[in-house]
Structures are given as C-alpha cells and as structure tokens.
Amino acid sequence: MMEQGFxxxxxxGHFAHxxxxxAAPLEFTGVGLHSGAEVAMRLLPAAAGSGIVFRRTDLDxxxxxxxxxxxxxxxxxxxxxxxxxxxxxxxHLLSALIGMGVDNVIVEVDNLELPILDGSxxxxxxxxxxxxMRTQRRRREVIRVLxxxxxxxxxxxxxxxxxxxxxxxxxxxxxxxxxxxxxxxxLAAETYGTAIAPARTFGYKADEQRLRDxxxxxGASAENAIILGANGPxxxxxxxxxxxxxxxxxxxxxxxxxxxxxxxxxxxxxRAGHAMHTALVSRLLRDRSAWEMAHxxxxxxxxxxxxxxxxxxxxxxxGI
Numbered sequence: 001m002m003e004q005g006f007x008x009x010x011x012x013g014h015f016a017h018x019x020x021x022x023a024a025p026l027e028f029t030g031v032g033l034h035s036g037a038e039v040a041m042r043l044l045p046a047a048a049g050s051g052i053v054f055r056r057t058d059l060d061x062x063x064x065x066x067x068x069x070x071x072x073x074x075x076x077x078x079x080x081x082x083x084x085x086x087x088x089x090x091x092h093l094l095s096a097l098i099g100m101g102v103d104n105v106i107v108e109v110d111n112l113e114l115p116i117l118d119g120s121x122x123x124x125x126x127x128x129x130x131x132x133m134r135t136q137r138r139r140r141e142v143i144r145v146l147x148x149x150x151x152x153x154x155x156x157x158x159x160x161x162x163x164x165x166x167x168x169x170x171x172x173x174x175x176x177x178x179x180x181x182x183x184x185x186x187l188a189a190e191t192y193g194t195a196i197a198p199a200r201t202f203g204y205k206a207d208e209q210r211l212r213d214x215x216x217x218x219g220a221s222a223e224n225a226i227i228l229g230a231n232g233p234x235x236x237x238x239x240x241x242x243x244x245x246x247x248x249x250x251x252x253x254x255x256x257x258x259x260x261x262x263x264x265x266x267x268x269x270x271r272a273g274h275a276m277h278t279a280l281v282s283r284l285l286r287d288r289s290a291w292e293m294a295h296x297x298x299x300x301x302x303x304x305x306x307x308x309x310x311x312x313x314x315x316x317x318x319g320i
Contacts, residue, residue: 034091045104050104078277169185170268206230255278
C-alpha cells in the first residue's frame with residue numbers, strides 16, 4: 001500500500017536552541033471525542049518560560065498548566081484537573097506542540113474536552129505551518145534522563161533511558177485485524193509532522209455500544225477515527241500501513257509532554273496506554289536523581305554529559 005505524503009514547505013519541527021511560540025492566534029472548532037459536545041478552542045502566543053497553559057473560558061478563564069501534578073486519573077484519555085476543574089483529551093494537541101517545537105502557548109477552550117478534529121494531530125501541524133513560529137529570547141531546556149526509570153504492569157511495559165535526542169520505540173498487540181506492530185521514531189530527525197502527526201485514533205466497531213453505554217465516544221465518527229470491523233477499516237484507506245502504532249506514538253509524545261519539557265533520552269513502550277504513559281511521567285519527576293535540566297545548544301542538541309550507554313540499559317522490544 002502506498003503511504004500518503006504530508007509536506008509542509010518549511011519544516012517547523014526542528015528543535016532550535018531558543019524557545020518558540022506560535023506567531024499568531026489560531027482557532028479550532030469541533031466536537032469532543034467522548035462528550036460529543038461542541039467546543040471552540042483558540043491558541044494564543046505566550047511569553048517565554050510560561051509553558052503550555054489551558055484556560056477554561058466558560059469558567060471565568062480558570063487556568064490549568066500542562067504539568068505532571070495536574071494529571072487526572074482518567075484511563076480513556078489524558079486529562080488535567082486543578083481545584084476540581086477538568087480539561088480532557090489533551091494528548092493530540094500536546095503531542096503536536098512538543099513534536100513541532102512549540103514551548104509556550106495559551107489554550108483557550110469553552111468546554112471540558114478539546115475538539116477531536118480528524119482524530120490526528122495533522123490539523124494542528126498544518127495550522128502551525130500557516131502562521132509560523134516566533135523565536136523567543138530564552139534558551140530551551142530539556143529533561144535529560146540520567147538513569148533508567150520503568151513502569152511495568154503484567155505484560156505491559158514502558159521505560160525511559162539515557163540517550164541523545166528524543167527516540168521512541170513502541171510495540172502494540174491488539175486483537176485482529178490490527179495484531180502486532182512496532183515502530184521506532186527519532187524526533188530529533190524532524191520527522192514528527194510527516195511520520196507521526198497524520199496517524200489517527202482508532203476503535204473497534206464491536207466495542208462501540210459498550211463504550212457509548214459507559215458515556216464514552218459520543219462524538220466518534222468515521223470522520224474522526226478509524227473504525228475497525230472484522231475484516232479491517234470500514235472507512236479506509238489507512239494513511240500508513242502501520243498507522244495504529246504510529247498513533248500510539250503520537251499519544252505517548254502528548255502524554256510525556258506533561259513532564260513540562262521535551263525529554264532527552266530513549267523511550268521504550270510495549271502494550272502501554274495513557275495510564276502507563278502518565279505513570280512514567282510521575283515516576284520520573286519524583287526521582288530527582290534520574291534526570292537533570294539541560295539547555296539545548298545552537299546545534300539542536302544538549303550539552304554532552306557522561307551517561308550509561310542506552311543500548312546497554314534499555315531492553316529491546318519483545319513479543320513482536
């Protein structure tokens with residue numbers, strides 16, 4: 001199968017040594033994947049050092065920073081909560097922001113759930129390409145991993161290890177027709193916009209009624225998700241032959257954004273999900289001996305330091 005090409009003229013995914021924000025406001029409208037509610041969202045340029053902040057315009061502009069201590073315990077999507085106020089299904093936007101090098105932005109939203117758009121991060125990447133980026137007068141910091149941190153749950157696993165750049169290895173094992181898939185991505189190679197952002201969320205037709213009875217996927221449709229029947233996608237074609245595992249990488253990048261900075265290291269995941277992704281963030285941030293803050297240099301990489309060899313500490317993907 002031919003994979004679709006997604007080209008954006010000037011590559012905005014490079015990780016310059018200075019922080020960036022979007023050059024102009026952006027507006028999005030749509031429905032929430034789980035709530036089915038109409039939602040309007042606006043992205044605004046933000047000051048250097050301010051990070052990613054969500055603002056509920058329907059609740060007197062109440063603000064929730066996209067950081068680890070605000071993660072809510074919701075398994076079906078990545079959600080943030082502060083003082084009882086919730087923002088949910090944030091992972092696709094957070095993924096696009098990290099993947100395309102947006103450090104600082106205010107996200108105004110008039111409901112509790114972000115719009116699902118087409119089920120991928122591609123609409124965000126295209127919007128960033130239209131307005132461009134503004135370089136700011138603050139050096140970009142990353143979380144440099146110094147030693148392994150892992151989370152295991154039965155046959156599921158996720159870990160982060162020392163290494164240069166930001167590399168992700170992901171393996172999945174779903175019921176037919178997906179089965180087993182794996183992929184490796186190097187975000188330092190400026191591949192996010194073309195290789196990860198277009199991958200869409202997916203679900204099984206057989207699970208639809210059960211999930212709707214639970215109050216979930218009320219906004220799901222063939223326009224914003226891959227619908228899987230017994231013989232494959234009912235609304236194909238796929239954008240990639242391995243679109244399912246690429247979307248899991250997309251989700252992981254968004255979930256790890258809640259560390260508050262881009263990670264410098266190697267992430268390995270096998271059959272993980274939102275809960276394990278965010279559990280890794282919490283465990284990493286709690287162990288102050290496992291990481292340090294580092295500045296990126298003009299060469300788009302952080303200052304070298306003595307690390308254990310990642311190839312000696314990180315396990316290979318198993319079961320696939």
